[in-house]
Amino acid sequence: MSDEGRFGQYGGSFIPEILFNSQQDLLSAYREAMADPEFKAEMLAQMQQYSGRPTPLTPCPNLSQQLGGAQIYLKREDLNHSGAHKMNNVIGQGLLAKRMGKKRVIAETGAGQHGVASALVSARLGLECTVYMGAHDIERQYPNVFWMKQLGATVVPVTTGAATLKDALDEAMRDWSSSFNDTHYLIGTSCGCAPYPEMVAGFQSIIGEEVLSQAPEVLGRQPDKIYACVGGGSNACGIFLPYKGTTTELVGVEAGGIGDGVGEHAMRFNTDQARFGIAQGYATEFLQDEQGQLLPTQSISAGLDYVGVSPILADMVKRNELRMTAARDEAVLDAFKRLATTEGIIAALESSHAVAAAIAEAPKLSRDEKLVVNLSGRGDKDLFNIASALKDAPFNDFLADYLAREKQA
Amino acid sequence: MSDEGRFGQYGGSFIPEILFNSQQDLLSAYREAMADPEFKAEMLAQMQQYSGRPTPLTPCPNLSQQLGGAQIYLKREDLNHSGAHKMNNVIGQGLLAKRMGKKRVIAETGAGQHGVASALVSARLGLECTVYMGAHDIERQYPNVFWMKQLGATVVPVTTGAATLKDALDEAMRDWSSSFNDTHYLIGTSCGCAPYPEMVAGFQSIIGEEVLSQAPEVLGRQPDKIYACVGGGSNACGIFLPYKGTTTELVGVEAGGIGDGVGEHAMRFNTDQARFGIAQGYATEFLQDEQGQLLPTQSISAGLDYVGVSPILADMVKRNELRMTAARDEAVLDAFKRLATTEGIIAALESSHAVAAAIAEAPKLSRDEKLVVNLSGRGDKDLFNIASALKDAPFNDFLADYLAREKQA
Amino acid sequence: MSTLQTYIKTQRESRPILLMTHVIYGYPTIKDSLEIMETLLREGTDILEVQFPFSDPVADGPTITNACHVALENAPTLRQCLADINALATRYPDSKVVLMSYLNPMLQFGFEALADTAAPAISGLIIPDLPIEQASFVEPLKAADIAPIWLTIPQMDSARLAQTLSAASGMLYCVSRSGVTGGATAFDAVTDNLDTLKQQTSVPLGVGFGISKPEHITALIGHADIAIVGSALLNAYNEAGLTQLVTRFKSLQTATR
Amino acid sequence: MSTLQTYIKTQRESRPILLMTHVIYGYPTIKDSLEIMETLLREGTDILEVQFPFSDPVADGPTITNACHVALENAPTLRQCLADINALATRYPDSKVVLMSYLNPMLQFGFEALADTAAPAISGLIIPDLPIEQASFVEPLKAADIAPIWLTIPQMDSARLAQTLSAASGMLYCVSRSGVTGGATAFDAVTDNLDTLKQQTSVPLGVGFGISKPEHITALIGHADIAIVGSALLNAYNEAGLTQLVTRFKSLQTATR
């Protein structure tokens, strides 16, 4: 990153002037913290004692054999506390917020994973927590809202725009514009103004660092390729960055949605619907129309359903350090089922995108090649989505019975 | 354990003659496996690479401070793959089943946690899996059934008796009576005929062994007391046994349910509704009526809702090596909420019993004392139960909306 | 020799095989179950097997298990059960009654108490979850001339079989196949095993699990002493009541004459 | 000196303070929004601030944000917006029009193209998410005499303020408080800050955020050159249409005469 938080032409800081001081404070607090061995030690201690790191690297012998090509291994971020890599970032930022003397954090959330992670870490660190969430997302992802409430967080429904993630992000920034004195804005992915992309990627880099040190024992050497799904890009940055400049090929997997049409996917690469833009505080490849209006997105996985992408990844793509591909909803569900039945692992639908790409490519590779897939989260959270996608009738009966019992009680 | 699998007056093997040979085969296979360093190494490798062990020991500074007494630490079995300690046991027995050349496992399950764990490990190890589950439990715990199906397991509804766990166990034993040639019966807790109590406790002992080695670093020394909830008793055996004979006090926590009346709780100790009995293959303290009929039980947590208890624990109580206490549903919900809001950890309702007991006792102890609570599982699975207990209206609205959308689709 | 064994030996002098029929005390009601018992005794069943229901009958299949759960709703007590059997048995001195249940209800009642209360109406006791190693549990019954009826299975290893045979009195309950009560059985495969057993013991052999037709019984003649019928009669009763049960009983009985 | 600045200086010779009013192009329809603009120009607004809507207006509060989303459903294009403003502005030469939007729509249109198309109707441009470090983006506008209108905030450190003042032309947009558009403001606290600023620059000072009553404007006289009214007029329009907007405008306007 340059001093201005630039990654090539991407990144930077394009925020309302009112936020300039807070952003600068954050920047220097982050730099100071990262130079302080005590901070790093505390962060590692929480990552270990609270979130259960290191997460393992799991060989998938059955899946690999069935595919008949490269050997597949999973980096198990699903085993983190809260069930996803999101925890790494909220631990880092939560501790930083405390160090900066903030009493409160705000967060935006789409499916609610980052919201739950923020609420968890806030409870743990004694911070107040307000989560902005699109009213539409709240309706569809209420279980996560329920957990946030149980954790003592305040969930604010955002009704502007499409009432989804993008709007929640805008609204969180509005809150921050008037609350920055005592409030830290805890962004959930490596997007937004500097230093967020660098900072979130930095906190997430524990993923790739662990793989670097685990691979020799588990794989016998470093992997040939690493796959990660790309929403905002934090799990991808986390596993990729420590491998920058090595011979390992890095592959990002976007949400292919249901088609290539406008609003049918969330691909910010390999489509002419996306191009360089500046919005939400930073420059990156945005899905946008001719007028520069950000476009609606669609994906079976709420966590990949985002219109921008980490400037770090956009720059890496430009420099040919990263190959981007996509997986459509259908292939994702197949990958989900395949991993469950062959290896007994229930992956998040987001992570199943990365699995789908590996499943598509592994058969074409030799048995000597080794792939690591970043399993960013677990699939329990996707119960309603998966049951709906698979049209599981007994699940609906169960819900109807539950509701009938509740009405009686 | 004696040669007959006795623990004092408890334990033993009281099974239909038809199962005698399989039981003997299992007994010797288990003894052989445990004497084989390769088996142990493979087991540890799966526990590490697949399930993410070791699980951390988490200090709870906020909770401890709020209570103003002893310092509380959690052993985080909720961070296991599948979200509970159940994984330790299914890895052990799954590998043993493979070693014995079995092609299929059967399992009984109440709330479905052991069923899901069995289905996971079966997928992982390439075993067929049939899960017996009370029809009544299926209705109430369908999400777990859904996951079992996704994992390729066959779930058989049991309609006999009260159609709950006890009946599922009976039915699994019936299956085993005709399928033992190619089938291993994967019991989910340290109950049943020999060698199950010893075997399950043995596979679970990794929990206590880890605490033994983690405590000096995290607590500065070994804990004064350890708390674990007791359903069948496997998580309790797992954390307690390595501490047998030490100065650490061991405290088991049963389901106090809603009252002390018959059928209102699942306490097998400190009640005259339970006494020595022999059923379901073994001798222990059973809740039973004057005729020796096993009694119905009740608890907010399905996993503690069991009529018998590990013979290992029954014997330890008799020998004063273990103190048994109980937590009522209401105190359990309070403990659940308290842990969530003070430490950002969403505990299973089962585990919340152990937390409740620690919360009740910690304030009476000095600040120098240190308690470890076995957090046997995470609470995500309890979404429906907790939302119902807390009468969360928006959750019901969410379900109704979901159903309406599904009907349209 | 126990009364039960003497009875069987005596009967067998004039009959190719005897019939033992199974009834659950308390199913569908206590009164009904007593009526079923009396009917079978009146129709001349050689041995009446009365199952005292247990909440967790792991050796039984779905038909009997469900019936046991129904029976339990009528809150049967073992004391009353024994009293009822006693009253009945005295009226049918030509038949014998054996009790079947699981270990726990017997244990809670106490085997000493059982010995006192069950004799002389009851001449044998079957406990499918009591293994031979635990024979000491039933020791008190001997003095009351109640024969513990041990189970054998085809795959039993010789040492264990020897232990069982030496403990056996009254009769042996030879389980014809793996699985629980109520399923189908291939009877041809069973007879070889019975013949081997017969050479090793003078204790009468009863064969159970899966007998539902006269042919099944005919196939056992010359190999076993007692054909044990359980679920088949229960199914008949469930289909069309006592009349159907009697019809089924009679058709099976013809094979034993 | 830019046309905008000259205009403000000239007007201020006879007026204690000027009024800048805000309209969203396309809200509630394109036609209606043009009618609102024309009405305000006709009623004599000094400066008309036209916001070209953006999908993600992070510096705006709920009223304006919602209006922008409604406006976007009418698929406004920047080209047509500029053409419409051009047509309007020529008919009201006594007022000035400034454009407000976010960076991305401008960027996608291109600042060169903007310079070509926006002049002469547009004399200033406000982009709240364009920081002063990135001033080079708006460089092309200078030649077309479109003044970039930079924002200042009370807490700005002196170096950054100096940088902003040296880049400023046309006017400065002085944000009166933290937060987004549309909330309440304590105006007394603001004036000190404005006075300090006035000593450092000759560029006219506009004050925005939270002006909804004539008293607010009166309080600014002697401290600022332009009172900027945004959400207040939009709220009036949403409450009771154009008539209410005119009433509100007039009541505010009296404070500027």
Ligand SMILES: Cc1ncc(COP(=O)(O)O)c(C=O)c1O
């Ligand atoms: C499990 C999981 N994976 C991936 C993502 C995508 O985020 P990112 O691209 O920042 O890793 C999310 C976001 O919610 C998630 O929950």
Ligand SMILES: Cc1ncc(COP(=O)(O)O)c(C=O)c1O
């Ligand atoms: C999370 C959790 N804890 C505890 C238990 C109780 O079982 P045990 O007493 O064998 O540990 C269960 C059983 O399902 C469980 O799911």
